[in-house]
Amino acid sequence: MNKVAFIGAGNMNRAIILGLINNGVSANDITVSNPSPEKREALAKDYGIKQTANNIDAAKDADVIVLGVKPHLIESVCKELASALPVNEKCFISVAAGTTMAQIQAALGGNKSVIRSMPNTPSQLGLGVSGAFASPQVTPAQKAYADTLMKATGIVKWLDEESEIDHIIAVSGSGPAYFFLFMESMAAEAVKLGFSEQEARQLVQQTALGAANMVVENDISIAKLRENVTSKGGTTQAALKAFTDGGLPELVSTAMQAAIARAKEMANK
Numbered sequence: 162m163n164k165v166a167f168i169g170a171g172n173m174n175r176a177i178i179l180g181l182i183n184n185g186v187s188a189n190d191i192t193v194s195n196p197s198p199e200k201r202e203a204l205a206k207d208y209g210i211k212q213t214a215n216n217i218d219a220a221k222d223a224d225v226i227v228l229g230v231k232p233h234l235i236e237s238v239c240k241e242l243a244s245a246l247p248v249n250e251k252c253f254i255s256v257a258a259g260t261t262m263a264q265i266q267a268a269l270g271g272n273k274s275v276i277r278s279m280p281n282t283p284s285q286l287g288l289g290v291s292g293a294f295a296s297p298q299v300t301p302a303q304k305a306y307a308d309t310l311m312k313a314t315g316i317v318k319w320l321d322e323e324s325e326i327d328h329i330i331a332v333s334g335s336g337p338a339y340f341f342l343f344m345e346s347m348a349a350e351a352v353k354l355g356f357s358e359q360e361a362r363q364l365v366q367q368t369a370l371g372a373a374n375m376v377v378e379n380d381i382s383i384a385k386l387r388e389n390v391t392s393k394g395g396t397t398q399a400a401l402k403a404f405t406d407g408g409l410p411e412l413v414s415t416a417m418q419a420a421i422a423r424a425k426e427m428a429n430k
């Protein structure tokens with residue numbers, strides 16, 4: 162019971178597979194399919210999971226099928242699986258941005274058990290966030306198993322409305338990239354200040370890790386943590402003034418709204 166097939170061996174499915182393996186899920190229960198060999202063979206070699214080029218072979222014995230291909234391929238992969246497999250008996254988890262429940266169910270041939278999940282790449286460390294929305298056909302047992310699967314990679318937020326998936330995308334799905342951009346910018350400036358690339362990375366990553374852990378460990382607001390760094394008339398205040406004068410809070414809002422708008426645009430294609 163509870164065999165999982167991953168369709169696609171790309172960044173997101175790899176992150177989820179790593180999260181599962183690191184959390185003790187048996188490699189024997191995991192199969193990955195991908196047309197080109199390199200990524201699926203690397204996963205099989207590193208973690209002992211099964212691999213194949215054939216999506217139907219990967220999915221035929223699976224109870225849960227994680228669809229981890231690019232959004233424009235979700236429908237064709239669903240049609241391929243539905244043409245050969247008893248899809249009524251399986252639970253599909255799509256991690257695609259901008260591909261709706263209606264589109265996925267239509268491609269599977271009707272009202273099947275489908276969960277739209279929006280994970281993020283820190284799932285590979287067990288530090289992921291997944292937002293999830295289930296179709297009414299998902300049974301309590303399927304939902305419980307999907308919950309366990311996603312919790313192996315981090316925290317899970319079940320959503321009442323499908324539209325909330327786009328909000329999860331804007332916050333946590335795309336979110337790691339926002340922090341990476343910020344860290345890249347800080348590291349680039351550190352190099353300009355004379356640190357080596359390696360030193361700059363170490364300084365920035367430790368600062369980010371420390372800051373994130375302070376948010377996790379302290380039961381005080383993030384604003385208060387910021388204020389605690391900011392001595393009156395000091396250096397941080399000067400730096401933060403440059404950020405606010407440059408419109409950083411508004412820019413963050415604009416960026417997150419752009420992610421939501423893009424998700425809607427992708428769904429309407």
Ligand SMILES: NC(=O)C1=CN([C@@H]2O[C@H](COP(=O)(O)OP(=O)(O)OC[C@H]3O[C@@H](n4cnc5c(N)ncnc54)[C@H](OP(=O)(O)O)[C@@H]3O)[C@@H](O)[C@H]2O)C=CC1
Binds near residue numbers: 170174231234257334
């Ligand atoms: N990356 C992220 O942070 C997140 C991504 N997502 C979603 O995850 C999905 C995958 O994104 P991501 O992992 O970044 O993309 P990748 O391009 O890294 O992975 C997609 C994989 O699908 C493979 N593939 C292509 N065609 C098929 C097919 N017909 N059958 C099986 N596999 C196929 C590709 O193989 P090949 O390279 O050989 O063509 C590739 O390995 C997207 O829908 C995205 O919206 C969701 C949350 C976060």
Ligand SMILES: O=C(O)[C@@H]1CCC=N1
Binds near residue numbers: 258330334335
């Ligand atoms: O950029 C994307 O479209 C996907 C969805 C969230 C993160 N990556």
